[in-house]
Amino acid sequence: MDPPQTLCVLLLLCSINAVVWACPGGCKCQETKILCSGLSDFPTSVPGSTTVLYFTSCSIHLLKPEDLHDFSNALRILLINDTVLREVLNGTFNSTPDINTIAFTATELEDLPETVFQNLQELETLNLNGNKLLVLRPKWFSQLAALKNLDLSRNLFNFVPVETFRSLTELKHLFLSGNNISQLPGETFNGLSKLKILRLNKNLLEELPLGSLDDLGNLEELSLQDNLITHLHHDLFSKTLKLQKLFLSHNRLTSLPQGIFLNVPLLSKISLYENQLESLGPGVFGPVALEELWLYDNRLRRVEDGAFRNLTQLRLLVLSRNQISSVSTGAFGGLEHxxxxxxxxxxxxxxxxxxxxxxxxxxxxxxxxxSISSLPSGFLRGLSSLGEIDLRNNSFPNLKQESLDALAIAKDVLLQQNPWRCDKDILPLRDWLKKHTSKTNQTLVVCETPFSLSGEIIVELAEENFLPLSFTENPALTPAETWRASHTPPTSSPALKATPTSEHQEVTSGGQGETGTTSNDTWIALIAIAVVAAVIISTVLVGCMCWRRTKRGRGNIGRRSKNSVL
Structure with missing residues (x-):
């Protein structure tokens, strides 16, 4: 072949290659992967070797069979996210037998043809999260024998037909959270022996039928939080021997049956906070590997002996924001870790x-x-590595020396916002604060009473602050008494009788006439002023004391963060 012909052939091949590997407008391409955004129509020039096609923030309303025809044999992953997709025609995936993953997320889809996913023998992941699907159709999944991951979260389903998942024997992850499901048939999950994660949170479930989890022998995580569950059957978890994580928070549980957690030896995480639990018996928890137990925001009134004795691996126990008035001496027995x-x-x-x-x-x-007002003798005995003890906003007027000696083992002691009464009984606390300067923020530990010392920093109090009133000191006078003392002349002895001035005559005279009338009016006015002043002063004093008490009682306990409940 002569050089001109060779050159022509090379140019032709290059032009063909450019057409084959051209990246569609509005898309980004990397090898056989294409990402498109902002498109209003499905691209018409998708290379035939495309294996991954991802659309986001597009205005594509319809997906039809011919859209995938030119690259159907190569396509493995199709993702359509945050797009106004409203319809997928039946037969769209008939020419994509090897597709592995399909995702329609955050679209306008309200329904799908019953047979749209038929014959997809290689499909392992189907994600329909965040759409507007109203009816869950069992035929969508009837021929998806290889499916392992199914996400149906955040749709509008209110019922799950009993046969929906019957053919999905390879399923490992099933997400149904964020729907309106109010009940589940007892056989809903029958046959799902390989399922590892089941999420049913954020629905309207009031119960899980007895036996509904019996086929889930490999289940490792179960999410049931944010429902309306009022009770759990005693044997609900009797067959889920591999369960490791169980989330039951924010329901309406009032009690837990004895032994309900006896058959979950691998359980390492459980959430029971934000329920209505009133008690926990010693037989609720079996010997499990639980390391954290969150029970805040319940209605627990008492913690009994041995309530947690089987939780020998427990490292964190949160019982805050309940109604607990009594904790038995042996309540935490066995919790060596x-x-x-x-x-x-x-x-x-x-x-x-x-x-x-x-x-x-x-x-x-x-x-x-x-509302703790005193600490028992030796209440911290046996603790050798205490880092912090928080005693803020309790009812301590003072602390005895033996209590302070016990607190000395802690690195940090929080004592502020207590009604410290600064009399001679506060001296042990003052001296302890002077001795242990790094254990607490001393500027926040202040007197509440008496009023004369209110707000004073306890560690700075001097001995004279606690001296009783001297016999030689004049007693405190009321405003009216003070005025009288400064305006009434001393009683004269007969030998030293002085002639009163005209001013004194006007003020003290009991005679008749205009001068006497003026004197009476003046007295009445002065008494009225004194009464008003006394009322104002009393109001200010009461207001200050209420403000201080209110300030002391304010704890930022409304948050749901981990720090606030700890």
């Missing part, structure tokens, strides 16, 4: 001696926002 316990914002008025004994690993204790 416990590092942090939170009992803040309850109704505690006292603590049992020995409450924290047998907890050698304990580092942090939260007791703030209670």
């Amino acid at each position: 416990l590092e942090e316990i939170s009992l803040h914002t309850n109704l505690l008025t006292t603590l049992q001696a020995g409450l924290f004994q047998g907890l050698p690993s304990l580092v942090n204790i939260s007791l703030e926002h209670n």
Whole structure:
């Protein structure tokens, strides 16, 4: 072939290659992957070797069979996200037998043809999250034998037909969260023996039927939070021996059956906060590998002996924001690995001696926002590595020396916002603060009473602040008495009788006439002024005391963050 002909052939091949590998307008291409955004129509020049096609923020309303025809044999992944897609025609995927992943997320889809996913023997992931699908159609999944991941979250489903997942024997992840599902047939999950994660959170479920989890022998995570569940059957988890994570928070549970968690030995995480639990018996928890237990925002009134004795691996126990008024001495028995316990914002008025004994690993204790007024002798005995104890906003008027000696083992002691009464009984606390300058923020530990010392920093109090009133000192006078003392002449002895001035005559005279009338009016006016002044002063004093008490009682406990509940 002569050179001119060779050159022509090369140019032709280059032009053909350019057409084959051309990237569609409005898209970005990398090898066989294409990302398109902002398109109003499906692109017409998609290369035949395309394996991944991703649309986002587009205005494509319709998906039809011919859209995928030119690259159907190569296509493995199709993702359409945040797009106004309203319809997918039946037969769209008939020419894509090897497709592995399909995702329609955050679209306007309200329904899909029943047979739209038929014959997709290689499909492993189907994501329909965040659409407006109203009816869950079992035939969508009837021939998806290889499906492993199915996400149906955040749609408008209110019912799950019993046969919906019957053919999905390879399914490992099933997400149904964020719908309006109010009930589930007992056989809904039958046959899903390989399922590892099941998410049913954020629905309207009131219960899970007995036996509904019996086929889920490989289940590792179950999400049931944010529902309306009022009770759990005793044997609900009897067959889920591999369960590791269980989320039950924000429901309406009032109690937990004895032994409900006896058959979940691998359970390492459970959430039970924001329910209506009133009690926890000692037989609720079996010997599980639980490391954290969150029970805040319930209605617990008492913590019984041995309530957590089987939770030998527990490191964090959160009992804050309940109605607990009593904690038995042996409530935390067996928790040798416990590092942090939170009992803040309850109704505690006292603590049992020995409450924290047998907890050698304990580092942090939260007791703030209670009504504790004294600490029992040796209540921290046996703790060698205590980092912080929080006693803010309780009812301590003072602390005895033996209590202060016990607190000395902690690195940080929070004592502010208590009604400290600064009389001679406060001296042990003052001296302790002077000795342990780094354990607390001393400028925040201030007197509340008496009023003369209100707001004074306790560590700065001097001895004379506590001296009783001297016999030689004049007693405090009221404003009226002070005025009289300064305007009434001393009583003269007969030998030293002085002649009163005209001014004194006008003020003190009891005679008749115009001068007497003026004197009476003046007295009345002065008395009225004194009464008004006394009322104003009393109002200001009461207001200040209420403001201080209100300020002391304000704890930022409305937040739902981890820090606030700890």
